[in-house]
């Protein structure tokens with residue numbers, strides 16, 4: 001092997017990173033974000049919320065435990081590409097069914113290794129999430145100017161509705177609970193509550209977590225109408241995570257969510273679902289400089305001051321200045337004070353910006369699934 005670079009990452013400002021390609025050959029144009037998680041690269045690459053984004057990992061050892069279908073958060077990797085410091089090694093883990101390189105190659109996702117990811121991360125923090133073109137060519141034939149031009153031409157995630165691309169085409173039932181929950185959480189009583197989960201790009205571990213607390217989950221496409229949901233007679237409605245700009249997805253989803261709130265149903269949202277619930281209640285979202293992507297973000301719970309260490313992946317945020325009267329801010333980020341949770345006062349309607357289902361990340365916030373179950377119990381008790 002020669003030292004000739006076989007992969008190129010071109011930023012829209014003309015900065016070029018050369019490295020060794022792995023995974024698929026070809027090109028990808030996307031927004032670039034950094035993720036600080038030390039584990040969970042497979043869950044991150046298959047999290048549908050990463051559609052339209054290339055992920056650079058600040059942790060240098062990526063790929064060394066291979067991949068296993070058990071860790072897929074969706075059927076396919078969804079992130080557009082991956083940037084790492086050290087080239088992925090052969091997997092060293094009994095759970096691995098294949099290596100990262102071959103897995104990415106078979107699924108059309110491009111990787112670049114040998115990049116100074118600390119320099120790249122500093123650039124992202126300073127200038128905001130850049131638009132990039134990532135190319136992998138085994139002969140190292142790159143037209144660098146053309147790559148920079150493609151990165152510049154990328155329109156960015158603002159105004160982009162990507163939930164329609166990643167949502168399920170058909171509705172389906174979800175019943176798998178298999179997941180190691182911390183002791184004491186979850187009813188283990190299956191099919192206790194009928195829940196409709198609106199799929200804007202749902203991670204599987206969210207559906208597992210709902211099933212774990214006793215939900216019989218029917219997953220509906222992002223474009224489901226209020227009547228589609230009512231026809232199933234749910235005890236509660238769940239709003240999933242997902243990619244793209246909440247304001248764009250919200251054009252069709254927000255009015256439906258508002259109707260569910262008006263129907264008096266318990267509603268629980270995560271990440272994109274949180275942002276769209278906030279919009280349905282009258283708030284607005286804004287694009288962040290470089291977002292929050294990691295597995296150790298501290299969040300303060302307003303009701304008792306408790307700090308949760310959370311998993312995060314978002315590039316937009318709810319502007320807490322726009323929260324109307326009657327909508328409480330329940331959680332805030334201890335990194336930058338941004339909004340991390342809301343509740344409609346006196347109603348079983350709440351959501352969080354972070355990921356209580358982890359995958360990857362800590363389990364501090366798993367209680368939120370129990371809170372949703374408790375809200376559905378209460379409604380059943382109060383029903384005439």
Ligand SMILES: NC(=O)CC[C@H](N)C(=O)O
Nearest residue numbers: 049241242271272315316
């Ligand atoms: N994980 C998510 O649901 C992400 C939500 C939204 N696409 C954002 O980037 O903020």
